[in-house]
Amino acid sequence: MLSNVLLLALVSSSALAQSFRRTGACPKLGCVFPPDQTDFIAGQTFDIRIEAQAPVNGTEAYNGGKVDPEFSLHIGGEGAELVPITQFLGVPESTVSSYNFTYFEDYFAQDAGARTPVNVLAKSYRNVQLHNPGTYRVVFKYNNGMTTEAKWCVKPLAKVAKAKNMIFFVGDGMATSMISAARLLAHKTINGKYQTTLKLDEAPAYGSQMTHSLDSFITDSANSASALFTGKKMTVNGLNAYTDSTGRGFGNPAVESVFEMFRRITGGQVGIVSKAYIADATPAAVCAHTAQRAQYTSIIEQYLNGISGNQSWFPWGGVDLLFGGGAEDFLPGPGNGNVSQFERWQQFGYQLGLNNTQLQAFDNSQRALGLFTQGNISTWLDQNVYKNALDLAVKPRGGRGAYDQPGLKQMTTKAIDILSTRAKARGTGWTLMSEAALIDKEMHVQDVDRALGDLLELDDTVRATLEHLKEIGELDDTLVVITADHGHGFDVFGSADTKYLDAQTTDRAKRNAVGVYEQSGLSAYQVPAGVAPNNQTIFKGPNGPGFPVNWDPRYTIAHGWSAFPDKREDFQVNNQSERVPAIRANASAGFFFNPADNQRGFSMSGNIGGSNGQGVHSLVDVPIYAFGPGHELFRGVMGNVDLAFRVAEALGLGRDSNVTAPYKK
């Protein structure tokens, strides 16, 4: 143990770097991006940024807030001499930028409005690569003798591809507990033995990944998708770019994704599919770069023209296809200079489709933009079971009644057809990112039925994808990876007799409707209404195998979240529209339970701050499944960043020289 003297000496930096941070990945007053402990794919493009900081006050106050103007960055391979970064990488010296920012040291400071100002001098070096595998020592000297070091590691080359094509499915927010629950709803057991299982359960490779971010142990979908696709830990809201201290969304130090590397090195096809609005974080992480995931206009521009501004690395050429929701970001408006992105994309040669009929009619040889709603695509449950919700779903160009929407399966199989057709015509391979985005969005609002419906839709999509790949002769060439970006603390802990719950008049009596252990009984979702769950018949449901026969049985799953706002629970499907558990009287008020929500239920007081009207992401490691060539790389326990390296290995992306291949539109 440390001596008390040493402990006292360390106390001076107490209270820092927890709920608020001066700058992520910047433990001392000097920051190096990419930071210490970063691994690289050989030849992966990235930007370097250094910052020297001087807080004016607070526990880290330095030199009256004056940054020493002298600072330097050196680098050397293992055991080799350190040389200036410009010399080592053959890049020009960069200009210094000077600015300041403020932050709170803790909640007490926030309550008191006591901000800590920090002055900064910074430099960036753009568009660099390390091609030689091994470790590198990076040394940043600043503030008159302070030093921040970074150890970088370039992973071994893997130029030989195991797979020609790759599909990366992201079940956003999909924790193991939800997979267990979805299986219970959609598959029948007889005497405890599942008669069928999820397609995911059949994967020849199964693993698990740790999701925490660079500077916080809870991640969001931007930085976790960036980790999966670039192999770099980042900060919440960061998309393939480190969150520097500028507070700006542009010019942040960026990192190339495996999709970008695949395009650059092979000239291959890249497609993006999501059930979210298409500028959302997970699809954006395929090829966009910003520290602020909400820069939707820029993200759409980057889908088309690659990394923006003066960071331009190489000719991106545009995605081959983009299918999802979020047409609102493509309409002319003040955010995008009143330009219609619909027309602009068409001018770039993209086919435009605004409903499933048009999607299915796309010419497989041409690039395509498919936007099927203004916001998110409707949930599987709303599209397939409680269809009255579609009356309110907004069509891409406006107006309610978006009845003709595709599901994840329709978008994904059509995407495969286009990518495969175009790749065959060009002699390339292809990659696709397909996101089951609404699992997460519905878990946030604690709408378990809609979340599990979209999880089952993902499983059905994986099944259909593997069948379709076989049909078109691409199964043996295509790696299929399925994972999540993070979880939600959630679990099923029994059954609820909803008839009994509804008949009780007090909160406390309603809780007695929950049956635990042996009183949980068997899943009632696999038998028609009125049939005992232990009936050993296999009933065919209206949505086919792999989905519940009955979404609204008398005995439902009793479930809960580890984090939740004030709310009510009745353990019954919200058959009119997506759930809204908590509301607030006005923008400055806190969230309290929504009187219109789950009126038959009992009240629960939340366990997160009143500014949260929804549940939040959690720490739990999330599962990995893989099929096809290279699947064996995805077994076992790993970090989320490791998946990018395994994808790069499967696709043969690690290169010892600057490889570029033309992309043919």
Next chain:
Amino acid sequence: MLSNVLLLALVSSSALAQSFRRTGACPKLGCVFPPDQTDFIAGQTFDIRIEAQAPVNGTEAYNGGKVDPEFSLHIGGEGAELVPITQFLGVPESTVSSYNFTYFEDYFAQDAGARTPVNVLAKSYRNVQLHNPGTYRVVFKYNNGMTTEAKWCVKPLAKVAKAKNMIFFVGDGMATSMISAARLLAHKTINGKYQTTLKLDEAPAYGSQMTHSLDSFITDSANSASALFTGKKMTVNGLNAYTDSTGRGFGNPAVESVFEMFRRITGGQVGIVSKAYIADATPAAVCAHTAQRAQYTSIIEQYLNGISGNQSWFPWGGVDLLFGGGAEDFLPGPGNGNVSQFERWQQFGYQLGLNNTQLQAFDNSQRALGLFTQGNISTWLDQNVYKNALDLAVKPRGGRGAYDQPGLKQMTTKAIDILSTRAKARGTGWTLMSEAALIDKEMHVQDVDRALGDLLELDDTVRATLEHLKEIGELDDTLVVITADHGHGFDVFGSADTKYLDAQTTDRAKRNAVGVYEQSGLSAYQVPAGVAPNNQTIFKGPNGPGFPVNWDPRYTIAHGWSAFPDKREDFQVNNQSERVPAIRANASAGFFFNPADNQRGFSMSGNIGGSNGQGVHSLVDVPIYAFGPGHELFRGVMGNVDLAFRVAEALGLGRDSNVTAPYKK
């Protein structure tokens, strides 16, 4: 979909078989044990039981409650003629037993006190085996034309052992979310990258298993351990025996465990270690048989003499060692005929040890009984960090102050020494079941620090076990499997600034101390008090690597459970003793939050019935890790029953004839 006519016809059996069941695995009025969909290891011993039932009233009322006295059981191999069970198995005809029982059809019936009486005629056939791999059709005819069928499957033979020895670790209640949390507390990240990880994370085989029981989707530890060790789904509270309708703990149809098969076939050594009272469900599932896990006296007798009463299958010979808590069940008392099991076991030749010093002094060549407390062994946290709790820990023969207790590591490594020494002397192999029992018990009372401490102790024990196996030259011969029997719905969703929480005066303001997403920051458990979590030094904690440096930082994990009683949360370690979240005024009152618990915290109203003073088990699939010969069998997604078959395959237990080998005491 079913026609409305069919649906109406089916409604007559509505409301049944959910929270209450007439008899598990008995969908019609006839029961066959083992039930439909049961798999067997070739040569595994089991009992058969049939029951014909006639409810007097209720939705399944039959024939005025009169069971037809004519009933028959036939069996045939795939495609073969059905023959009477006695003829097929060469067992004598059995006598008929006649009795009745009652049950409630649902909560309404329970509230009204309206019981459904059921009359029964039943028969059992004991001590049978199926040696030929393949499927069998079992047909039970009863009640004047009713039929219940069962399909049984005998798995292929696997007579060649991959491993000579086997250690099966059970982390009771250990869900993936807890492993993620434990890693966060015990291992340091630098810029999001773990500098060290759990030993479990290094396992060459990683998988996942579904835990649901025979007739309910939430399991308890008795029937899930039985599934793991016998390959048979059972009912809550059932230990290697089906829960028939007798309501009795003895004479239930039993199934042989892989530990019993190993002993019978090889004459090898078998040891049991647990941190629970040693008659608890998980250790009992090694070799005890009863539908009622609370039959502690019988369980202790079965450790010594095998399956009790007239079911006796073969000479068990007694465990080689039994280490744990629960000495209270060995003291003379009305429950065990006032016999001191201490003396009785000594008469059977067992060494007796009552503290860690005596444990370590055991002669490795002799059998041993080690009981170190009256109840459960103290938690790792109490034994190692907050040791004042030991003042109250009760010594085996009574009296407070059980300071000299072993941990899981001390018990397990000593068990290995004894088993290995004895096996070498006899030319056999050995098997050990070692249970980290308190993970579950502490999760129940929502004492996260104690639960995670015992989870980390399990990881440390696995590490020490592998090192010790290497030292004694048994690493290459020993399969080591680590899994859980079920989970608890739990997750970490942020950090809590406990200083800020404590300073607030209302429940709602205290919740604002929870930092989510980027405000979760980094784990503060890996730095000494007063040091910023993003400090990049690796600090050595008082308990060595793999444990927190500081259990009580200012910024703790904010966590929650999906199921919980009324309680208060302050996100701070209970540094005096194990937590008691809810209490009740008297035995007939419901549980409300305990005013003495977490007094600095905010109140939460629970979401389970008021008769629950603790959290409950959950549905989530749980992880599997394996090291050593045969580890590859434990990859991927499987059912809990599949583990028994894979253990049997690794140990070569599937046999085509009745093999018995003498066990040398």
